[in-house]
Amino acid sequence: MDLRDKLALVTGGGDGIGREIALQLQAAGANVIVTGRSAEKLQAMAGLGFGTIAGDLSTGAGVDAVVNGVAGKPLALLVNNAGVGAMDYAVDDATTLAIAETCLHTNLDAPIALCTRLLPTLKAQGEAAIVNVTSGLAIAPCGSGAVYCATKAGLRAYTQALRYVLKDSNVRIIEALPPVVATNMTARRDGKKMTAHDCAAEIVRGIRAGKTEINVGMVKILQLVHSISPALARQIMIKF
Template structure:
């Protein structure tokens, strides 16, 4: 996709990977609208020339706010990037609220936005949906069961609607980042990819027409999985 002049919506675009995607889309000439929950972070993005929409995507009202805010605009690129983790523990029923919040944000919201914004995307000569999943959609880790489940489900959804929209003007992309150095991963140890480098691979994939963007070390995970799914699962479950 030629990004010059394109109207793009990036959810979770005021922080982390989403912020870097928004900045790089803007640098490529796109007119970018970002969503987020933090008014302070959105004000900073507005100061950088972005249009902003505040809304909590775990709620129906938040999704309505985003859909209403984008109505009538020539939307050509939807990046479903917003995501949260969960502290769900199967031995603690009190963590079910955390699980529900994660499912609503990571899975229900992208499905709702794809569905409700598709008429705007179909109205353009060329349009793209990018659903940001995770390497953990390929093989899960035990410490993030709900997060992994949402990303795996979003991966399946993305593959299915790509087929359903195959003869339309809307291309559907899945981006699968590795562990990235963001607020969500502050407590995680080990090697982390920078948000800038992760976003650069995603934006490059949008430009070049990729259907699946395996980012950083996910390329290796995907290779291992192609040879032995069982080996990939054994490696990742303790990651």
Template sequence: MDINGKTALVTGGTEGIGLEIARQLLAKGAKVIVCSRREEPLESARLEGLEAIQADLSTADGCSALAAALSGRPIDMLINNAGMSGNFGPGEPLDLALTDQAIFLNLNAPLHLIGHFLPGLLQRPEAVVVNVTSGLAIAPRSGGPVYCATKAGLRSFTQSLRHNLRGTNVHVIEALPPVVDTAMTRGRVNGKKMSAQGCAAEIVDAIATNAKEANVGMVKLLRLVYSISPALTRRIMIKF
């Protein structure tokens, strides 16, 4: 896709990977719309030249409100990046309210937004849907069961959606980041982490080159090991 002149909607685009994707698309000549529940990061995004809309994507009404706010606007790129961990630790009770919120934000919200925006995307000369999942969608870890489940579900949906939209003008990309240095992973995940800027660069490159998947950073190695032995990969990752 020629990014210059296109309009992109990036959910979760005011921090972390989403903000870096938004910045890099803007630098390539795209008009970029981001959303967040909080006004403070929205104002910071506006100062960088991004269009920013307040939206709570953890509810169906919030997804509908965002679609209504952009009704009639041409959207060429829908980048479903917003997410939360929703994790619980060993021996801790499962917080059902937090679980429901994570399931909706991570899995249902991308489906709702695709449902809202797909008719318009199909009318564009060329368009793309990017669903940001995770390397943990391939093999889960014990420390993040809810997060892993939602990302695996979104991975499955993305693969089916790509097949269903074959032959149309809408290209579907799955982006699978490794552990990235963001607010969500700080204090929760130890070890080496990829920068949000580097992760975003690989996702933006996948958009520009019409890739089917963006296996980002160490996920390339994960995919290789999985192709050799899925069982070994699962045994390694569950302890991660």
């Protein structure tokens, strides 16, 4: 995809992977709008030349704000990157269900809603794409993040089905599957992490190269293991 002068929308673009994707899309010549919940972070992005839309994608009002914010604009690239973890969700504690609901709304409901509501605009462009950022955990889940893994697996299935439905359209459907990346979400997790800059670089290269599935970093190895033995991939990742 030629990104020059394309209008792109990056959800969760105020920090982490989203911020790096936005910066690298901008460097490739795209005009970029970012969304987020933090007024301070959005102000910082505006200072770097980005359009901004404030919206909490765990709510219907937040989705409405994003859709209304790009209404009438020639949107050609939608990057559904915004996501939250559910690290404090306890599978046997009903008082933590609100955490699960926030994760479900942000990671799964919002991307589906944005795809559905923005597809007419994307179809009106000569060349367009949707990038749904899932996770290596969409391939094989880990025991420490049941709800998070479920949202990413759900988004992966939705993305694959949407790609088939739109196979004859001008809108390319892309899935990006990052590994563990050094962001605020993973700050409590030990171990080796990919930088957000390097993760975003692989995603943007994949967009430009016309890929439909972008396996980032160590996810390439996970995909290989899964292709040989899905059971082995699950056995490895469930303890992660």
